[in-house]
Amino acid sequence: MMDALFSAWSTSRPLRLSDKLWRIHWPVLLTVCLLAGIGTATLYSVSGGSFQPWAERHTLRFLVMLGIVVAMATVRLDVWMKLAYPAYLAALVMLALVPFVGSEALGAKRWIDVGPISFQPSELMKLALVAALARFYFQLPLEKIGKPQYVLAPLLLIGVPVFLTMQQPDLGSACLFVALGLALMFLAGVPLRYFALGGLIAIASLPVIWSGMHDYQKRRVEVFINPGMDPLGSGYHITQSKIALGAGGVAGKGFMQGTQSQLDFVPEKHTDFIASIIGEEWGFKGMLFLIAIYGLLILMMMIMAQRCENRFARLAIAGSATTFFLYVFFNLAMVTGLVPVVGIPLPLVSYGGTSMTTLMIGLGLAMSAYVHGRAGGR
Amino acid sequence: MTDTSDGDRRQLDQFTRRSLLLGGVQAAGLGLVGWRLFDLQVMGAHRYGPLAENNRLNLQVVAPKRGRILDRSGRVLADNEQVFRVTITPALAKNVGGVLRRVSRILPLTDDEIAKIVARTRKQGRNVPTTVASDLSFEQVAHLNLAAPSLPGINTEFALRRRYLGGSSLCHVVGFVGSVERFTIDDDAVARLPEMRIGKSGAELGFDGDLRGTGGTQKVEVDARGRVVRNLETVDPVAGRDVTLTIDSELQQLVGERLQSGGTAAAAVLLDIQTGGIVVMASAPGFDPGAIAGGITTADWQKLAQSEDKPLLNRAVAGQYAPGSTFVVVTALAALEAGVLSPGERIVCDGEYEYRGDVYRCSKREGHGSLSLHEAISSSCEVFFCEVAARLGIARLSAAARALGLGSTWNFGLSEEKSGLVPDPDWKRGNLNAAWLGGETLLTGIGQGYLQATPLQLAVMAARLASGRRVVPVLEKRDGISGFVPLGFSEVHIDAVRQGMAAAVNDQGGSAEEAKLGAGRPVVAGKAGASKIFIGYEPAETPRYAIATVVERSNASAALLARDILNFAVDRADHAGGKTPQGGGVSPTGDDTGKAG
Numbered sequence: 001m002m003d004a005l006f007s008a009w010s011t012s013r014p015l016r017l018s019d020k021l022w023r024i025h026w027p028v029l030l031t032v033c034l035l036a037g038i039g040t041a042t043l044y045s046v047s048g049g050s051f052q053p054w055a056e057r058h059t060l061r062f063l064v065m066l067g068i069v070v071a072m073a074t075v076r077l078d079v080w081m082k083l084a085y086p087a088y089l090a091a092l093v094m095l096a097l098v099p100f101v102g103s104e105a106l107g108a109k110r111w112i113d114v115g116p117i118s119f120q121p122s123e124l125m126k127l128a129l130v131a132a133l134a135r136f137y138f139q140l141p142l143e144k145i146g147k148p149q150y151v152l153a154p155l156l157l158i159g160v161p162v163f164l165t166m167q168q169p170d171l172g173s174a175c176l177f178v179a180l181g182l183a184l185m186f187l188a189g190v191p192l193r194y195f196a197l198g199g200l201i202a203i204a205s206l207p208v209i210w211s212g213m214h215d216y217q218k219r220r221v222e223v224f225i226n227p228g229m230d231p232l233g234s235g236y237h238i239t240q241s242k243i244a245l246g247a248g249g250v251a252g253k254g255f256m257q258g259t260q261s262q263l264d265f266v267p268e269k270h271t272d273f274i275a276s277i278i279g280e281e282w283g284f285k286g287m288l289f290l291i292a293i294y295g296l297l298i299l300m301m302m303i304m305a306q307r308c309e310n311r312f313a314r315l316a317i318a319g320s321a322t323t324f325f326l327y328v329f330f331n332l333a334m335v336t337g338l339v340p341v342v343g344i345p346l347p348l349v350s351y352g353g354t355s356m357t358t359l360m361i362g363l364g365l366a367m368s369a370y371v372h373g374r375a376g377g378r
Numbered sequence: 379m380t381d382t383s384d385g386d387r388r389q390l391d392q393f394t395r396r397s398l399l400l401g402g403v404q405a406a407g408l409g410l411v412g413w414r415l416f417d418l419q420v421m422g423a424h425r426y427g428p429l430a431e432n433n434r435l436n437l438q439v440v441a442p443k444r445g446r447i448l449d450r451s452g453r454v455l456a457d458n459e460q461v462f463r464v465t466i467t468p469a470l471a472k473n474v475g476g477v478l479r480r481v482s483r484i485l486p487l488t489d490d491e492i493a494k495i496v497a498r499t500r501k502q503g504r505n506v507p508t509t510v511a512s513d514l515s516f517e518q519v520a521h522l523n524l525a526a527p528s529l530p531g532i533n534t535e536f537a538l539r540r541r542y543l544g545g546s547s548l549c550h551v552v553g554f555v556g557s558v559e560r561f562t563i564d565d566d567a568v569a570r571l572p573e574m575r576i577g578k579s580g581a582e583l584g585f586d587g588d589l590r591g592t593g594g595t596q597k598v599e600v601d602a603r604g605r606v607v608r609n610l611e612t613v614d615p616v617a618g619r620d621v622t623l624t625i626d627s628e629l630q631q632l633v634g635e636r637l638q639s640g641g642t643a644a645a646a647v648l649l650d651i652q653t654g655g656i657v658v659m660a661s662a663p664g665f666d667p668g669a670i671a672g673g674i675t676t677a678d679w680q681k682l683a684q685s686e687d688k689p690l691l692n693r694a695v696a697g698q699y700a701p702g703s704t705f706v707v708v709t710a711l712a713a714l715e716a717g718v719l720s721p722g723e724r725i726v727c728d729g730e731y732e733y734r735g736d737v738y739r740c741s742k743r744e745g746h747g748s749l750s751l752h753e754a755i756s757s758s759c760e761v762f763f764c765e766v767a768a769r770l771g772i773a774r775l776s777a778a779a780r781a782l783g784l785g786s787t788w789n790f791g792l793s794e795e796k797s798g799l800v801p802d803p804d805w806k807r808g809n810l811n812a813a814w815l816g817g818e819t820l821l822t823g824i825g826q827g828y829l830q831a832t833p834l835q836l837a838v839m840a841a842r843l844a845s846g847r848r849v850v851p852v853l854e855k856r857d858g859i860s861g862f863v864p865l866g867f868s869e870v871h872i873d874a875v876r877q878g879m880a881a882a883v884n885d886q887g888g889s890a891e892e893a894k895l896g897a898g899r900p901v902v903a904g905k906a907g908a909s910k911i912f913i914g915y916e917p918a919e920t921p922r923y924a925i926a927t928v929v930e931r932s933n934a935s936a937a938l939l940a941r942d943i944l945n946f947a948v949d950r951a952d953h954a955g956g957k958t959p960q961g962g963g964v965s966p967t968g969d970d971t972g973k974a975g
Contacts, residue, residue, distance in 0.1 A: 048469060053500070142389055187396050189389060239437055245415065246422045284419040291408050298404060302397050306390075314393055318400075325404045332411040336418060 015372070020074045023371040025304055029069070031297045032348060032363065036062040038290065039349035042277055045256045046270050054270050054351045061353055065360035072364030077372040080365055081312055084128075084135035088157070091128040094121035095164040122173040123358045125161045129177060130184065130319030130362065132157055137188040138312035146191040154185055172342035176326055183322045184315055238337040241276040245336065252283025270351045272343055275335040294328045294347070297321075304370045313373025320366035324359065436598050441571050442591030443538065445618030447552055447581055449627035450655070450855050455552050456582070458538040462514035463573075464522060465507035468499045471531025478510065480529060484521045485511055512537060537573050542667040544627055547634020549664040550692035551625055551656075551792070551853075553580020554671050568593035575671075580692070581623060581853065584791035591618035622855045624655030632946045636939065637662035642931035645693035646943055647837040649924040651845050651915065654852045654862070656790075657923070658943065659834070661693040696794045698830040699928055702907025703889070705779070705825030706763045707843060707875050709770065710751055712778030714871035718769040721874045724748045727761035736817055738764050755878025755905065758889040760824050767823020772814060775822060776802040781865060783838035783849075784831050791853040798835050801828035825907055833926045836913045841924035843879070844903070844915035846872050849924075879903040880918045890914070892937035895945055902944060904937070912936035916944050923947055 015023070036059070043055040098121055133154055137145070144150045158181030165174045186195065210218065247253070269277055279287050301321035305314045324347055331346045333339040345355045447456040464485070471477045478492045487510070499508045510532075514522075519534050526532065540555050542548075555575035568574055571593075577586035594615030599608050629648075637644050637660055648658035665682055674682075682690055691697065713719035729745035731738040740746065740761040746753070754762035767775060779785065785800030799805070801822060803814035821827030831839075834851060841849040846869060847862035865872075880903040882890040890906040893914055904914025904925075911928050915921040925943060927936040 183400060187393060187400060189392050189396070242418055242422075243437070245418045248419055250420055279415065279419060284415055287415045287419070288412060291412055295405070295408055299401070302401055306394055306397060309390070311389070318397065322400070322404075325407070329404075329407045329411065332408075333414075336411060336414045338411070338414055 014076075017074060020371050021070075023374070024070065024073050024367055025300065025370055028297065028300050028304070028363075028367075029066070031293060031300065032069075032360075033062075033066070035293060035297070035348040038278070038293075039274070039351070041255070042274055042281075042349065043270055043351055045281060046274070046277055049256055058351050061356055062348065062360075065356060069360055069364040069367055072361070073367035073371050075368050077310065077313060077368055080131065080316070080368060081135055081138065084131035087124075088128040088132035091121055091125040092160060092164070095125060095161055097121075098164075098168060120173075120354055122161075122165050122168075122170055123354050125165075125173075126176065126180065126323060126358055127362055127365070129158065129161065129181060130316060130323065131365065133181060133184045133188070134312045134315035134319060137184075137315055138310070142189075145189050146194075151185075151190055151194055154181070154188075154190075157181070172330070172344055175342070176330070176344070179326055180319065180322055184319050187318050188311075188315060237273065237341055238334075241273050241335050242337055244276040245279040248280035248283045248286075250284045252279075252281050252286055255281055257281060272331065272341075272345050272350060273335055274350050275332055275346050278349075279335075290349075291328075291332070294324065298325050298328075301366060304366065308369060308373035309375060310369070310373040313369035316369040317366040317373075320362040323362055327355070327359070438596045438598060439568055439571055440594035440596055440615045441538075441568055441574055442593050442615035443617040444540065444555070444575065444591065445589040446620045447585075447589070448620060448622045449544075449625050449630075450623065450657075451626070452622070453543075453627050455544040455548055455623070455625075455627060456540060456542050459541040461512050461537055461539045462516075462519045462534055463512040463537040464510045464514060464519075464532060464534050466495070466499065466510050467507045467531045467533065469531070474499050474531070477529055477531060480525070481510065481522070481532060484525065485514070485518060487511070507533065512539065540575060540671040542671060544667075545631070545634070546664040546666050547631050547637075547660060548625070548627060549580075549667045550661045550694065551580055551623070551630075551659050552667065553582035553584075554578055554667045555582050556670070579690070579794065581621060581791060584793050585621045585854065588621055589618040592616040623853055624650070624653070624657060624855045625659065625853075626657045626950070629946055629950055630658050630660060633658050633660045633943050634662070634664070636942050636946075640929065640934055640939065642929050642934045643687050643693065644927070644929040644934070644936075644939065645697055645833045646927045646939060647694050647833045647925065648943060648947060649837045649841045649849070649851060651841045651849060651921050651924050652861075654841070654850050655855065656834075656851055656853050657947070659692075659694045659853075661691070661697070663687050663689040665689045692792065692794050693928065694833045695792050696796045696832065697928065698796055698798050698832055699911060700827075700829055700907075701784075701825040701831045701836060701913075702911050703758045703760075703825055704836060704905045704907040704911050704913045705829065705831075706755060706758065706823070707879060707905055707913075708779050708782055708784075708839070709763050709767055709775060709823045710755060710878065711782075711843070711867060711871055711875050712775050713766045713770050714751075714874060715778065715867055716770055716774050719751065719766055721751060721870070724750050725754070725762050725765050727759050729761070731761040731764040731820075733764065733768060733820055734816055738820060751874060752878045752881060755875065756881035756885055756888050758882070758906070763823050764820045767820050768816070770819075770823070772802055772819040772822060775819065776800045779829075781867075782842050784829075784835050786835075788851055790851050795834070796832055798832050799828055799830040833928050836911070836926035836928075837924050840904075840913040840915050840926060841921075843872060843875060844921035844924055876903060876918070879905050879914065882906070883914065884918075890937050892935055893941045893944075895941060895948065899945070900948060902941070904940065906937045908932070909935050909937070912940045914940055914944075916948075 039062075040055050040059045043058050044051060047054055136154055136157065140150060158177055162174045162177045165177065182195075182198075275287070275290075278290060282289070298321050301317055301324070305317040305321070308314045308317065327344055327347045330339060330342055330344045331350075334342055334344065345352055347359050348356060444458055446454055446458075449455055464481070466474060466477065466481075468474050474496050475492060478487060478495060481487060482492065495508060495510055514534070522529065522532065522534050542552060542554070544552055554577075556578040558569045558574055558576055569576075577583035577589065582589065592615060595611075595613045596609060597611040599610060633646055633648075637646065640662070643662060645661045646658060647656065647660075649655070650657050669678070670682075710719070714721065726748050727740055727742075727746040729740050729743050731740070738760065740759060742757075742759070745761070746757055746759045749757070749759055749762050751762075753759075776785075779800045785798055787795045787797045789795070801818070806812055806814050806818075806828075818827050822829050838849055838851055842865060845862070846867065847864055849862050880901065882888045883893045883902045883904045884891075890904045890912060893902050893904050893906070893912060895902055895916070900917035901919065902914050902916040903918040903921075904912055906912045910930070910932060911926075913924075913926045915924040923944065925940050927940045927943065929936045929939060
């Protein structure tokens with residue numbers, strides 16, 4: 001049945017490999033390389049002018065992932081469509097298993113160890129959720145999108161992983177799932193009245209959510225509202241980060257001159273708080289440039305989505321773009337003290353394999369969708 | 379066909395519209411962040427303007443001083459000592475290995491150790507100081523400071539180190555501290571300090587929240603070399619609270635030595651019946667807590683952790699044992715309460731008991747003959763209690779065991795605390811997925827089968843029998859002790875059991891005769907479970923202490939161990955001029971003290 005649906009929108013001959021490579025959106029990949037380059041330069045600077053211990057590994061990791069993106073782009077779209085639900089189920093099972101087999105880091109279990117590799121099922125879920133929602137709307141006839149039961153089903157697809165990650169507890173990922181899922185439902189054409197209704201319900205249930213939160217989560221929200229309450233907890237990181245950003249000023253102190261952060265005042269400076277290093281060394285100008293690059297990347301991907309005819313392709317690309325946006329927004333908002341510390345890295349710039357893998361595989365999916373989802377693609 | 383493409387077209391239009399909307403939201407989000415950055419970096423830059431060129435701000439974390447652990451009379455069991463420490467900062471040293479080799483002329487550093495320190499500095503930032511050695515002598519510090527010009531990056535500083543004064547007899551109760559192994563971004567910044575130590579076991583862990591204190595901060599201006607130029611703002615750390623335990627450390631010392639000399643793994647708990655205070659909690663074998671706090675090598679730690687006789691285990695709260703015949707007092711009390719046995723009733727023991735085709739043998743092969751409850755407890759007759767358990771049934775038996783304190787934890791301050799096990803049909807169905815067998819009721823009735831209890835639980839059970847009240851153990855000494863509420867058992871029934879326990883120790887040929895203290899000394903009441911377990915209390919008439927002892931080797935005697943411990947306790951009370959070493963001022967006048975409510 002899926003093959004039948006598939007051939008309904010595309011009857012042309014299959015693409016050759018050279019066609020596929022030609023159809024890849026290279027400017028997007030170039031932008032991604034630029035971001036990873038900014039990451040490498042910053043990591044080089046953070047380690048006091050050394051490729052060790054972070055810059056070299058960051059670069060190698062990125063290059064490997066870049067190869068994977070190109071390879072993924074040549075894989076036919078229906079392969080990804082067939083994988084969507086199984087991947088979602090697998091991610092769900094692993095999320096459910098975390099409390100039992102996961103390894104714990106101070107009160108929160110988020111990781112699963114498989115031999116020497118440990119990974120976070122919530123990361124896999126970010127990809128799987130995009131794929132599963134795109135897959136769901138691919139098959140759903142237009143006139144059914146607004147029917148309550150067909151609004152409830154994707155809500156369940158989003159709700160179950162949200163519930164499971166809340167148990168870990170990993171509030172950051174849970175929020176990300178909600179934002180990502182709702183954005184995809186919005187793009188898929190779910191009538192606006194549902195969003196209005198949902199908004200009202202959300203506001204009404206705030207007190208219930210508050211009372212259901214873990215003490216440390218409540219505390220984090222309270223600390224966010226009043227950072228003076230806890231100068232040593234999450235407030236400490238934000239204070240250090242704000243000092244570093246302020247020290248950068250408009251022009252910045254210059255490459256490798258970011259003394260505020262070089263002296264290890266900024267915690268997690270090579271991962272979640274890397275933006276404060278960039279802000280100190282390159283100043284406000286540098287930060288604007290960085291935001292512009294991310295904006296350009298997201299814009300190009302949203303345009304990629306418009307050019308596709310296949311609904312799965314459109315949603316997969318838009319979902320991947322939205323993931324990028326959410327990472328960038330929440331990371332920068334955290335570093336500047338706009339939202340509580342949530343532990344979300346700066347895409348492709350922060351050191352760390354997990355988020356890089358998630359984002360690049362998402363990009364690979366989007367690229368495959370772009371190559372095969374346009375007219376003449378198959 | 380046209381319909382479909384029309385629909386597709388409409389949907390594509392809608393998708394584009396909504397993409398624009400979503401894009402607008404995203405642009406607004408990035409705009410918000412941009413505005414915030416403008417605020418911080420352009421408008422806020424002047425806030426840090428007064429700083430001199432090349433100087434910068436740092437928010438330093440100041441570790442709080444950890445609270446002390448004291449015994450009941452205020453003797454210090456754990457405190458902090460000041461030590462000198464030397465660190466190296468790679469960014470200033472440039473050649474870490476070379477500097478360390480020069481340091482090795484002053485401090486005994488082997489090439490191996492130097493290689494390890496160099497490897498450690500590589501793993502962290504170049505500006506993070508790494509500890510080279512702690513516990514330096516004054517001469518060494520003086521030498522290092524003299525040689526400072528030729529030792530770039532080397533810094534000597536004060537540090538606090540945990541010190542344990544109680545020795546190995548207190549190692550399990552007091553526990554030890556260790557460094558923070560893994561921390562996440564949401565943790566207290568104090569956890570990141572390399573010298574931060576947190577409780578890992580015993581009271582150090584159980585009362586960690588009280589002992590730890592709250593970190594302070596120091597906003598300082600530092601120069602290009604990281605040296606503090608001026609202090610801008612200080613929030614002092616709040617030292618942790620001192621925790622006073624109910625433990626009598628001198629008595630515990632004596633008990634610890636006695637356990638050591640016994641040559642077997644053993645545990646003992648001595649409870650103050652009026653307050654529930656744990657006066658002695660000893661477990662052997664033990665370990666040297668100072669060695670662990672001073673930085674134990676991985677190999678030594680592995681040896682401790684993997685040792686056959688488990689020296690790290692606090693057997694008094696985490697060792698779970700079949701209570702054996704000590705449990706028949708529970709069976710007896712439950713049967714009296716249920717009315718299936720009357721205090722004067724006699725049951726004949728002919729050496730074996732037949733139940734649904736199975737034969738249970740008494741420890742006395744030829745049989746005890748006709749027995750009253752009193753004699754049955756005193757002589758520890760299995761057949762008697764098999765019959766009683768059969769009449770009683772598992773539900774009433776397990777309920778009585780729980781009422782006397784088995785199968786539960788009290789959260790009194792040691793997180794190693796285990797709950798033991800009081801089995802019943804629901805438990806068996808849920809955990810072994812099998813139906814309860816009648817014979818298992820008999821086994822439970824004589825303290826065998828699935829039944830498991832910790833020495834602490836057995837001591838609580840003895841205290842509850844002795845006082846008739848719901849005694850709850852406490853480890854932290856507090857003022858204003860209120861009496862415990864009555865158990866709700868008939869005083870006549872409890873008394874019948876107490877009489878049996880007194881006879882077991884004091885009658886000619888009683889099964890726990892070894893626990894007798896001797897002429898002119900207080901009378902002990904008790905019950906032994908074979909030779910490995912003993913529970914009891916003294917004095918029998920006006921109970922003050924409850925005790926439970928366990929020895930793991932069968933040719934040792936738990937009753938003898940209990941006798942020695944009670945003798946120590948009596949001697950100590952005599953030395954104190956007959957004054958009880960407890961706080962609270964409740965006079966030990968037996969089971970009618972501390973009226974509830």
